[in-house]
Amino acid sequence: MMIALSGTPGTGKTSVARELQKRGVPVTYATDTVGPYRIGEDPDRDTDIIDDERWVSEFTPVNGIVEGHLTHLLPADRIIILRCHPSILKDRLKKRGYSEVKIQENIEAEILDVTLAEAFDIHDEEKLYEIDTTHMDIAECADKIEEIIRGTAQPSIGIVDWLISCGDML
Numbered sequence: 001m002m003i004a005l006s007g008t009p010g011t012g013k014t015s016v017a018r019e020l021q022k023r024g025v026p027v028t029y030a031t032d033t034v035g036p037y038r039i040g041e042d043p044d045r046d047t048d049i050i051d052d053e054r055w056v057s058e059f060t061p062v063n064g065i066v067e068g069h070l071t072h073l074l075p076a077d078r079i080i081i082l083r084c085h086p087s088i089l090k091d092r093l094k095k096r097g098y099s100e101v102k103i104q105e106n107i108e109a110e111i112l113d114v115t116l117a118e119a120f121d122i123h124d125e126e127k128l129y130e131i132d133t134t135h136m137d138i139a140e141c142a143d144k145i146e147e148i149i150r151g152t153a154q155p156s157i158g159i160v161d162w163l164i165s166c167g168d169m170l
């Protein structure tokens, strides 16, 4: 079974994936697979431009977790979307040294549920699991994901509404 672990940058995907790996869950990091699909560089955002359509269509399915902010586009069996309060996200992305433009874009994406909307467009609702990590530590997030892997957690979407509390950050 392939389980995608997605979410806006800074929501904690890599940290929780590392914790799951320590617990014995097989983890694939999307960043290790996108190299051949790099089609350019975006100097304003200090990021590579990836041909995500080709990456998705050529991705060899894996067993376990596949982590990365585009993995909700993959034909996974379950899709986990980590959510995090935008003000916390903002601090994390600042610490990461992102430019103001890149921080704002990511904050807006989180407030406007961009990852969820994209996933919802592609997948059946019963495959989608949002987790609000705002008040959870990494171990608690990993516990929740293990429940999803075991099949004992209920699918859940629409669990946060950052637009009401953080609309002024747009």
Ligand SMILES: Nc1ncnc2c1ncn2[C@@H]1O[C@H](COP(=O)(O)OP(=O)(O)O)[C@@H](O)[C@H]1O
Binding pocket: 007, 008, 009, 010, 011, 012, 013, 014, 015, 016, 092, 133, 136, 137, 138, 141
């Ligand atoms: N649940 C959490 N509680 C507190 N800090 C967290 C949590 N998840 C991640 N972090 C911290 O937030 C930052 C971004 O996490 P990271 O795993 O790199 O996010 P992503 O892979 O989604 O971009 C890191 O400094 C990490 O230690």
